[in-house]
């Protein structure tokens with residue numbers, strides 16, 4: 001049914017002027033619910049109420065939810081062909097009866113947060129984060145706690161949130177999921193107040209990210225990180241004091257301390273195999289190795305998912321405090337954040353509403369609860 005056809009519910013010549021406006025605007029696929037709010041001074045007008053009902057019904061019959069305008073926040077650096085991308089997005093929006101989206105680009109200074117916040121202020125019903133994990137995190141920070149869902153169109157090197165949750169990598173499939181009706185709340189975390197959705201860490205992983213330059217990533221893809229990591233395997237370990245869930249502080253030597261909302265790295269490496277993004281907790285791993293043999297043992301323990309021992313310690317937490325004897329580089333969702341000697345990590349349960357395929361939502365819902373290991377093991 002087209003918008004003008006939905007107006008046929010009214011007897012000819014009996015459509016109130018404001019109702020006509022409402023129906024026309026709905027036909028342009030704007031959000032009927034927002035229009036209701038905008039015209040609530042006519043709340044006592046029965047004609048208005050009927051028009052509202054007809055508009056919402058018309059939208060529903062067109063296969064739309066009443067809200068149907070999205071913001072597309074894209075990292076232009078990741079776009080190989082801007083025109084083809086916009087064409088594909090418009091085709092999907094049209095097919096689902098959505099309006100022309102708001103187009104917003106990220107910048108090196110603002111990788112998504114400001115753009116997503118503007119989009120939420122403009123009243124969009126969905127934000128599409130199109131880029132790598134940095135873009136996803138930026139956009140997540142902009143929508144978190146607003147009730148506006150986030151969809152991911154993966155375009156990065158890692159795409160770790162998308163891969164961990166089971167989101168499709170191909171553009172057309174990702175758009176189908178974005179404009180579909182399945183969404184679930186997932187957790188997020190904050191390190192020193194900054195939101196993350198995948199992982200954050202201090203020590204080796206931050207050095208590894210610093211060393212994987214853009215030209216290297218372009219040439220080698222994911223392998224750039226592995227090469228960079230190998231260069232830093234001989235670095236001096238950190239001396240840290242950690243306290244999880246308010247427990248007694250514990251001293252340890254660590255080469256890398258990583259916290260995560262999800263646990264799998266590229267290449268199928270189960271760094272935090274118990275992590276699940278909807279259990280209200282975050283997972284941490286502290287690694288310690290000092291030479292080639294002990295690194296091999298640590299890597300084997302991780303890959304073979306052995307219980308924590310020797311150079312590998314794990315904990316699940318809602319709050320983790322980390323004090324470093326010396327300032328160290330740290331990273332958050334793949335972005336190097338500078339150096340610090342203090343990290344406070346807190347879980348934000350169910351903070352982010354994420355569009356996902358029905359299969360992924362089912363998989364998440366049916367996973368058994370992970371082990372409650374809330375003290376270091």
Ligand SMILES: [Mg+2]
Nearest residue numbers: 276279281282
């Ligand atoms: Mg979790």
